[in-house]
Amino acid sequence: MEEFYKLSIKEKLKGLKESAFSSLELTESYLQRIKKVDKKINSFITVLEDKAIESARESDKRYKEGSALPLDGIPIAHKDIFCTEGILTTCGSKMLSNFVSPYSSTVVKNFSANGSVILGKTNMDEFAMGSSNETSYFGAVNNPWKRNYVPGGSSGGSAACVSAGLASGATATDTGGSIRQPAALCGLTGIKPTYGRVSRYGMIAFASSLDQGGVLTKSAEDAAYMLKAMSGHDPRDSTSLNVDVPDFVDEINEDIKGLRIGLPKQFFSMNLPNYVEKSIDESIKIFEKLGAQVEDVDLPHIDLSLPIYYVIAPAECSANLSRYDGVKFGYRCEDPNNLDDLYMRTREEGFGAEVKRRILIGTYALSAGYYDAYYLKAQKCRRLVADDFSKAFKSVDFILSPTAPDTSFSLGDKTSDPVEMYKQDIFTIPANLAGLPGISFPCGEHQGLPLGVQLVADNLNESKLLRMAHYFQLNTDWHEAWPEIE
């Protein structure tokens, strides 16, 4: 079959189970498509051709023996932030451009234990810091919908590869919007689960109190399959939640009638392009037709989110990235004069401009004399934002907003002004601050570029989010569109 990539995960699993096709055929068709298409979008850093074929063969064997696993033979891609044993793991940085991980992250292990085939590792903003995938040491990624437009970031490679039909789905991470914003810009479904739902073990750290793994897929149903495979308690991550994981796939068909959607007036008084407002209004109408109730909610401190984030994320990043010192692994400068010179030149040469900016801001915010004014102040304001959400969730089940303030933008458009780039995440950051689950799914387009709508729910309500997106997708076809890329 030529158009394997257009099948949903459910359809692929059915075909594999009924021997309509094999995982080897499926995997080879993806590998061929990657060869043909990826040179136009640069979504992969590493393609694992041999390993993929080997695991596809193992999957086919299990199908024959009747011992197939839940995602057996489904070809997926991993964001290059997840450590993969014996495989290059770069995090999009020169600093780790030679790093072959000695172990696998729990997420990677979980997918392998479910039988998934790994096609490769996807491009990303350096250390997940960026909203356009332009900070990658391995080059920018093109949006499959329009060449020379960004796919969003930091999970830009994962988004572009799924959007172009180069993988059934891809893992991703979200510290301030890095799953949801690229989902919106590439016309995909992207879910960031509750903080602690997915293990961070072996997921290279950026800002540890905000980082959370999740998935990018074509549909909410595909996302349910993948999230089910990757979630769960992990004793190797001390912040991993020790709670049961619901069967996201089974629960996706439950009714959404009577669920309440809150519209924060703070988000709806902003000056957004009229096509963004229109797509959101139409999404709200669809949900109302499906039986959801809509009301206004107040999140009085929400406009502090961006300032809070740009203290907390850089502060945590400055601590996490201190490990890159040119001694134990990764890049090391040539002929250091002394230990300080080794550290200082290794980090000057190994990190890109945005990573350095954030380390410097974080170092400043944590330094003697400034800690109270910046870091402590940000932690207090973070509590105010989280409390706003807790209050809102007493009267509604979801907060609805646009995912991003606009459609995708041209490569280079925002690289000269960091703060302008940061505003990309204005709607997504609040959920990270409060640790809440959020989902973005396609709800329209403007001049050939996708638009996304976001729902945020209370802790551990991923199932409800997937259900809402699923029902929306049963009644719309935005998520079924494919870019013309060949």
Place this chain on the structure above:
Amino acid sequence: MTLKNKDLEQIAYLARININKKSFPSLKKELESILELVAKMDSVNTESVVPMSHPLDISQPLRKDEVTEKDDRKNLQKNAPLKKAGLFMVPKVIDEDA
């Protein structure tokens, strides 16, 4: 919020990142624009607010004090840029003449 060259030099040293003096003016401008953004927090009174250091209000899980990892030095040192006799090599830190 304005940063002096001296401030920037000190932050860069604390972060152990060498910065070319030529890039000081543009970097200063970028950092100042970020500090200007975060200064918005000053408008709220947070005197009685308990700081939130983490999204989960849970206590650290404890485990038994048992060895769970085996010695894997060779494998873990595969990525070391410079090693000798199982040790990570760095420039000399103690002066022989002292």
